[in-house]
Amino acid sequence: MTTSTPSESSTAAPLFDLQALVVAVRRRRRLWSAMALLGLVIGAAVAVLLPPPPSAVTKVLVAHAEDQPNDTGTLIRTDVELLGTTRIAELALRSLKSPEKPEDFMKDYRGTGLTNNLLQIEVTGDSDADAEARAKALADAFVADHVRRMQEAAKAESQALLDQRDRMRDELAQVNAAIGDRSPESDPEASAAIESLFARRAELNSRIADFDQRAADARTGTPKVVAGTQIVDAPRALRHSLPKSAATNAAIGLVLGLVLGLGLAAVGTVVADRPVLRRDIAANLGASVIAELPRRSGRLWRRRRTRATRERLTATLARTVRGSAEPVSLLELGSARGTSAIALALAKALAADGPVVVVDGLPGTQLAHRRPKPGDPTVVPGERAAAVSHDERRIGVGSVAPGTPWTDLQYLGTQTVLVVRAGHASAAWLHTVARQLADQSIPVIGVVLIDPDPRDRTDGTLWDGLHTALRGRSEIPVRQHGGGTSHAVQAVGEGARRTERQPVWAARGPDNDQEAR
Template sequence: MTTRTTPESSPAVHLLDLHSLVVAVRRRRRLWGTLALLGLLAGAALAVLRPPAPAATATVLVAHQADQPNDTGTLIRTDVELLHTTRIAGQALRALNSPQAPQDFMRDYRGTGLTNNLLKIDVTGASDAQAVDRAEALADAFVADHVRRMREAADAEAKALREQRDRMRDELAQVNAQIGDSSADADPSASAGIESLFARRAELNSRIADFDQRAAEARTGTPKVVAGTQIVDDPRAVRHSLPRTAATDAVIGLVLGLVLGLAVAAVGTVVADRPVLRREIAANLGASVVAEVRRPHRSAAPWRRRRARAARERLTATLARTVRGTSEPVSLLELGCARGASAIALDLARVLAADGPVVVVDALPGARRADRRRKPGDPAVVGPGDAAAVPRGTRRIGVGSLAPGTAWTGLPDLGTRTVLVVRAGHGSAAWLHTVARQLADLLVPVLGVVLIDPDPRDRTDGTLWDGQHMALRGRTERPARQNGTGRAPAERPSWAVRVPDSDQEAR
């Protein structure tokens, strides 16, 4: 009969766990931090290696014939588009006596509408003097073109009005002739027709006067437009501050690098599907997380190192109680933390050496890692081939690997019971399922999982409450309270152990 260690499939499957995603992205802070730093350096380097080209600016006040207070900027946008035409670019180049093509010159300047009547012209050049000359030529060309267009529009409108007036005058002459002919005729029946002619003459006189007034107004408004369109800010070179430009580009690069790093970390997390939370690792391995060890950084504060040592001591004590409670050999199988597993095995062997001879069977790939951490007086470390020569009565502690390529059939030789030492976020969910299935097929019960380098903000529960046959304390410790039957109450299981990370948690 095979012991079932794989977890039951959950009826509700979440396509994306935001908590797991946030934790996984935070754990990959080295990636997005590096990309953000690279973006910062790239932005600063770009500002130094490719400084902005010399530039000049000018501001033009543009008066329009149809200016309205409620204009939404349509007229100034039209002026901006007219500035980017080959006609104005060609006029500016002719004023500069430059052989450059207008199409190429249009890429060196741009116009911006500041208000309904203010147009800003920005021009680049090979030098500050050339940029200023270009800006002046462009501003003059635009003003001249605008004035010419306004005058042509006013002349065209006045001409059309005068033509209408002349047609009215011709018609008025015809009406006057008809009135003279009717007055010479003494026929009384023609009196009604004469009255209509007089009314028509009055109407024509009124319309002729109106056309005269409108034609005069059309030409009168042109001088206002001509006088109002002028350069209000003379062309001047734009001074670039290298420190300010470098700081701006560095901040932009930092933001872009950070966004790119977060996106890469998030996508990589979703694609890789590497569990990082206690509950996910426990569910995928089918065993409870019974302890966790955080690896302190080399530059960590002294109190953090003391806390880490205290956690290692509590972990060693917990594993020692388990090993002492069984006569079968126990192994430590690592996934992503060979160095940590060998250190835990040596710590456990040192504690058990007080009870009798202990041998560490090191089956980790490569050179024996446990040998590197041995101290004078530590238990012996042998390889898998020398395990058969270990004297009977010597306690064996096996250390092996669960990385891809593992020889599964050799794991029972290391120990008939095992404790998994797993680094959070190292193995994918599919590989954790494979580990659980292979150990179940080999009839190697998993006593629990020791989690290495867990997320400090992980508040999930790594205990499988329906898997008490795999608990460490369920086999080796007596419950604190017992009922009349000598069994622990079902509603208060006490077999799961979590090694606290701080003295406050331990208390």
């Protein structure tokens, strides 16, 4: 099997681990669930405590002289903007005999173009009746203003056409005077000039008739616009359903809260850089994960599985302690209670072999001051560790949390098992723990992971740490027929002795090591 060294694995590590991010965000489900619930409650509360003001709606059919079938809505958008002018607001307030300022009234209504010729006006008021009255006044003011503008435009266009017609008539009178009683037959020498005058007179007569027709059409178009612009839907008060409004606002608040919570969880995960996957924790500590325990007992049907896992861990640690002449310590990082329980269970398992003493090196001597139960081993505080007899087996319990007196760890045990809660410490602090234990010459024979992610499928085994791992203690050298050890096994043993425990910080150079400190 091809293995990789820590330097190779760290070099190949991605800059952004999406799997770790997803797992970390899922573990912080309390945060985004609470944010989603808070958004739901706030949304429902807003609907109940801040109900919408009374409002009324009306619809106006707007006719335009320039209406075209292929209009893209430019004319109705212009009408919407005209509705939001102080002139329309002032006309409506004048009909209502209200002293309110047009600028303030404009904030209480809005127009919406439903089609190219249908305008909807929605107005708020102090009551339903007041809202209906304001909507009626506003619609009437808009219709009157629109009709007046169309009439003025038609009148101006008709007058311009008539003025042009009058100019043509004056020119026609001059042409008729120039022609007089002459004809092309009466004066052959000036027949060409007379014929051009006759042609000009015919052209002027045609243009005068055209201007008359266009002016008549302009005047005829105004009644159509006036009749076509009208209120087609009388103002009516809008009914608001409180349950429907509360449900809508609650759903919107739920979605917004969930999105905000997920965003905060993702940002917090990236900033905190707290490893959650067993792969990352093992790589940062330079030791393999030998067991996993839930943080809590969990549901009833999971307690049997948790109990079996604890029994297997206790049996594994008991075999390790029995086969080692050096004292073993349990050092916690984020799980002092779980570490104490593991230490007491291990001491009970070893009590059959002889007297066992648990040395409590936890902050505050939580374990030493607890009320003993029948069958519990002897627990002494860390200050009395030197007074423990050499005939008694000693199990140290300590902490590697920030503020740890590192030089005291060697008195708890010359080899240790780390009990680490997933997602509790940052990667920099895991580097610091591994480096400090290496400086104290305390090998880490394994990591017990507390509160692991149930969907974590990564490998927490370091294949280049056989000399310190628990699995390496059961390796039996293969003897050759001559009684010597095979060269292959000797090579593996020498390689294991030469291979020092190298966590991630050992392969990242002195700069990152200084940062971890």
